Each structure stands twice: as structure tokens, then as C-alpha cells.
Amino acid sequence: MNKYRIDLLSVGADPVKYEFALDNQYFKDIDGPEIQKGNVKAIVEVSRKHSSFVLKFKFEGSIVVACDRCLDDMDLPVSVESELKVRFGNEYRDDDEWIIVPEEEGYVDTAWFMYEFIALSIPIQHVHEEGQCNKEMMEKLNEHRSSFTDDDFAEDEVDEPTGEATDPRWNELKKILNK
Numbered sequence: 609m610n611k612y613r614i615d616l617l618s619v620g621a622d623p624v625k626y627e628f629a630l631d632n633q634y635f636k637d638i639d640g641p642e643i644q645k646g647n648v649k650a651i652v653e654v655s656r657k658h659s660s661f662v663l664k665f666k667f668e669g670s671i672v673v674a675c676d677r678c679l680d681d682m683d684l685p686v687s688v689e690s691e692l693k694v695r696f697g698n699e700y701r702d703d704d705e706w707i708i709v710p711e712e713e714g715y716v717d718t719a720w721f722m723y724e725f726i727a728l729s730i731p732i733q734h735v736h737e738e739g740q741c742n743k744e745m746m747e748k749l750n751e752h753r754s755s756f757t758d759d760d761f762a763e764d765e766v767d768e769p770t771g772e773a774t775d776p777r778w779n780e781l782k783k784i785l786n787k
């Protein structure tokens with residue numbers, strides 16, 4: 609994943625622009641929980657002031673995430689801008705405001721930061737358009753729901769997904785369906 613490193617030492621008085629293509633391979637390598645696939649263009653503009661840097665990110669493209677209703681893949685457009693502030697220090701540190709990198713290393717690896725920025729842009733509720741959900745999946749979900757007695761799967765709770773894609777109950781259900 610070294611190709612997402614930004615060489616800070618080479619940045620002078622003029623801002624430097626980087627461009628990355630975040631493709632299926634990138635999302636596979638990152639192996640994050642929210643996004644399985646995608647095709648996103650990232651433009652990063654790096655500007656320097658003494659030993660601190662501002663990295664301005666601009667993301668445009670689309671990603672594939674799981675639909676909250678039927679759990680099948682759905683495309684989601686991505687259009688988001690973010691910023692990362694980096695400065696040189698003694699040892700690597702990541703606090704709320706600054707990423708500190710040792711000057712002798714002189715680079716920042718943006719691979720995971722870019723993933724986080726894109727993942728944060730995913731709306732809490734994301735479902736297929738009305739009627740576009742995977743019918744087979746919905747039927748299996750309904751069957752499973754009616755045969756289940758555990759309180760955790762009480763019908764009213766399942767009918768109204770909380771919108772959290774990471775809800776552990778849905779992950780369990782997905783495992784069962786994939787058997």
C-alpha cells in the first residue's frame with residue numbers, strides 16, 4: 609500500500625497535487641468493515657508552512673455498501689472533501705487535530721485516512737430505492753424472522769432497522785443467510 613504515501617520532504621513553498629485511483633483492489637487491501645468495493649478518484653493538495661502541512665482531500669466516485677433493508681450490495685455515490693493536518697515531531701502520533709510524523713521518515717501514509725474519510729461520508733440510513741431490494745434476500749429474511757423466537761429478533765425491532773450497518777444482529781443474520 610506504499611503507493612498512498614505522500615512524501616512531505618519534497619513539498620516546498622508551492623502546493624503539490626497528488627491523484628489516487630481508489631479501485632476495488634484498494635478497498636480489498638484496506639479490508640474495512642463498511643465498504644467492499646468502489647471506484648473513487650482522490651485528489652490531494654498538499655501545502656506546507658514551515659514544518660506543518662495541510663492535506664486537502666477531494667473524493668468523487670462511487671462505492672458498494674450493504675443495503676440496510678435487504679443486506680445486498682448497493683451503489684452509493686461519493687462526493688466529499690476532507691482535511692488532514694500533519695506536522696513533524698519526534699515520534700508518530702495521531703491526536704484529534706494533528707498527525708505527527710518523525711521528520712527523518714518524512715512521509716505520511718494516507719491509505720487508511722482516505723478510507724476513513726469516505727466511510728464517514730456514508731449516510732446512516734442507506735437503502736435501495738423502493739422496489740429495488742433483492743427479493744430473494746427479503747424472503748429469506750422474512751422466513752427467518754417468522755421462525756425466530758429470540759427476543760433479540762422481535763419483529764418490531766427487525767422491521768425498523770436502526771440504520772447502523774454494523775448492528776451485530778444483522779451481521780449474525782447475514783452469516784446465517786450465507787450458509
Ligand SMILES: [Zn+2]
Pocket residue numbers: 675676677678679680682735736740741742
Ligand atoms: Zn436493499
